[in-house]
Amino acid sequence: MSYTKRIDGRKFDELRKTRAEIGVVPNADGSALFAFGDTIAIAAVYGPKQLHPQHLQNPEKGVLRVVYDMLSFSVTERKRPGPSRRSQEISKVTEWALVPVIQLENFQNTVIDVHISILQANASTRCAGINAAALALAHAGVPMTELVSSVSIGKVDDRIVTDLTKEEEDYKDGEGSTDIPMAFSSKTGKITLLQTDGEIRPKQMKEAIEQGKKACKEIYEIQKKVLKEFNKEK
Amino acid sequence: METPNLTKKRIKDYLDVGKRFDSRELLEHRDIEIEIGVSKNAEGSARVRLGETEVIAGIKLGVGAPYPDHEEEGTMITTMELLPLSSERFEYGPPRINAIEMARVVDRGIRESGFIDFKKLCIKKGEKVWTVFVDIYSINNRGNLLDASCLAAVAALLTAKMPKYDEKLERVKYGELTSKKIPLTKVVPITLTFHKIGNNLLIDPVLEEEDASEVRLTLTLTQNDKKEVIINAAQKGNEGTFTEEELSKILDLAEKTYKKLEKEVEDKIEKSLKEKK
Numbered sequence: 001m002s003y004t005k006r007i008d009g010r011k012f013d014e015l016r017k018t019r020a021e022i023g024v025v026p027n028a029d030g031s032a033l034f035a036f037g038d039t040i041a042i043a044a045v046y047g048p049k050q051l052h053p054q055h056l057q058n059p060e061k062g063v064l065r066v067v068y069d070m071l072s073f074s075v076t077e078r079k080r081p082g083p084s085r086r087s088q089e090i091s092k093v094t095e096w097a098l099v100p101v102i103q104l105e106n107f108q109n110t111v112i113d114v115h116i117s118i119l120q121a122n123a124s125t126r127c128a129g130i131n132a133a134a135l136a137l138a139h140a141g142v143p144m145t146e147l148v149s150s151v152s153i154g155k156v157d158d159r160i161v162t163d164l165t166k167e168e169e170d171y172k173d174g175e176g177s178t179d180i181p182m183a184f185s186s187k188t189g190k191i192t193l194l195q196t197d198g199e200i201r202p203k204q205m206k207e208a209i210e211q212g213k214k215a216c217k218e219i220y221e222i223q224k225k226v227l228k229e230f231n232k233e234k
Numbered sequence: 235m236e237t238p239n240l241t242k243k244r245i246k247d248y249l250d251v252g253k254r255f256d257s258r259e260l261l262e263h264r265d266i267e268i269e270i271g272v273s274k275n276a277e278g279s280a281r282v283r284l285g286e287t288e289v290i291a292g293i294k295l296g297v298g299a300p301y302p303d304h305e306e307e308g309t310m311i312t313t314m315e316l317l318p319l320s321s322e323r324f325e326y327g328p329p330r331i332n333a334i335e336m337a338r339v340v341d342r343g344i345r346e347s348g349f350i351d352f353k354k355l356c357i358k359k360g361e362k363v364w365t366v367f368v369d370i371y372s373i374n375n376r377g378n379l380l381d382a383s384c385l386a387a388v389a390a391l392l393t394a395k396m397p398k399y400d401e402k403l404e405r406v407k408y409g410e411l412t413s414k415k416i417p418l419t420k421v422v423p424i425t426l427t428f429h430k431i432g433n434n435l436l437i438d439p440v441l442e443e444e445d446a447s448e449v450r451l452t453l454t455l456t457q458n459d460k461k462e463v464i465i466n467a468a469q470k471g472n473e474g475t476f477t478e479e480e481l482s483k484i485l486d487l488a489e490k491t492y493k494k495l496e497k498e499v500e501d502k503i504e505k506s507l508k509e510k511k
Contacts, residue, residue, distance in 0.1 A: 190475035196468035
């Protein structure tokens with residue numbers, strides 16, 4: 001049987017219920033929470049600040065340093081605390097997803113630290129992390145040319161689905177499940193993150209990217225809204 | 235030494251008129267050399283050269299516990315060591331991010347392509363399964379270690395034999411190999427990395443080109459029964475970005491390049507196998 005109805009009843013191009021909040025970590029220069037359904041990420045930004053040790057400084061532009069990690073109890077089976085190969089890779093691709101929009105050239109010799117913690121995981125944690133980090137950077141007042149929005153597009157059996165869940169990620173029937181996390185910059189629509197796990201034809205990949213672009217536009221609106229509301233409250 | 239900005243600019247200027255320093259076409263890879271069985275004690279091994287870039291991959295098998303959510307499947311661990319012997323840029327110490335990323339991209343490509351038949355690597359459900367260790371070492375870094383690593387891993391796996399297993403002691407008898415091959419499927423995954431320099435897309439960069447690259451997209455590709463090209467893994471790397479058009483172009487080019495490369499790689503492994511016998 002093919003995948004004609006989503007397990008949680010959503011439309012194929014429908015996001016889970018999202019939640020976005022600004023200023024969840026008062027100590028930080030900027031912070032935010034972003035959730036796709038049961039996946040919850042918080043991000044905190046510290047900086048720009050002087051980078052130590054000095055030899056890591058770049059006299060031409062600032063450095064963005066991202067650390068992504070999951071809390072040990074955020075997954076069903078306890079995750080060993082501390083960095084893993086997986087978390088280090090995700091930290092790096094998150095960095096690459098965010099750097100293109102940050103005007104680091106104004107901050108020579110400094111570092112902007114972005115810390116992302118996954119409080120609860122149900123697929124798409126890196127995407128939630130990127131969305132939270134983009135909000136936290138905006139909250140910190142770091143100059144950016146545009147925002148970044150991220151979503152995971154999946155192929156479950158032969159259907160392209162938006163924002164897939166863990167259950168869909170583990171789908172075994174038919175063609176199985178493919179996970180394609182991606183990120184777009186909000187104004188120029190550039191692709192700043194793209195990964196794939198599974199199997200997909202190039203033609204379907206193009207469809208997935210179209211669908212991801214659409215979903216990221218929705219996420220961008222959510223991000224914009226929460227930032228505006230936050231500024232009003234202040 | 236880090237490539238000077240001047241050289242990077244020159245590389246870009248050349249590419250803009252369709253030229254490369256080593257006179258290759260933009261979508262032409264360097265000569266591929268594959269040699270299998272380079273280490274006798276390994277269950278399988280291979281040396282791959284892409285021009286002057288060289289990597290060695292070795293396969294070892296161990297016995298361990300399966301993952302709780304895949305009780306009947308064997309496991310795989312891929313590591314990448316960027317040896318200081320292969321480049322003045324590499325230093326001793328625990329693997330850093332570029333080695334970790336490479337290992338994970340290779341791992342993902344092999345895993346997702348279904349190349350290894352993990353179900354056949356189960357010894358006792360929920361308790362004991364075979365673990366396939368894929369260990370890759372750089373021998374000479376002249377750029378594009380990633381694509382070379384995947385080729386080496388695939389070639390090593392294709393030739394790897396199962397070690398003997400002592401049922402009574404429930405232990406691997408190391409040093410004694412059976413004539414049985416590691417259970418593999420028919421697909422042969424190939425990893426192709428596209429780099430963007432200015433408005434140009436190229437494959438198989440030499441070190442200087444790799445330094446000049448703004449952004450890369452690594453694709454691991456296979457073919458299904460209908461001979462359709464399938465993407466099993468993708469990874470965008472570095473700080474640059476792709477436009478949708480560029481991405482679409484890469485996907486088209488990847489399909490074409492895969493078809494050409496797949497044949498060549500299989501022939502080379504076949505040939506190396508014959509030479510060993």
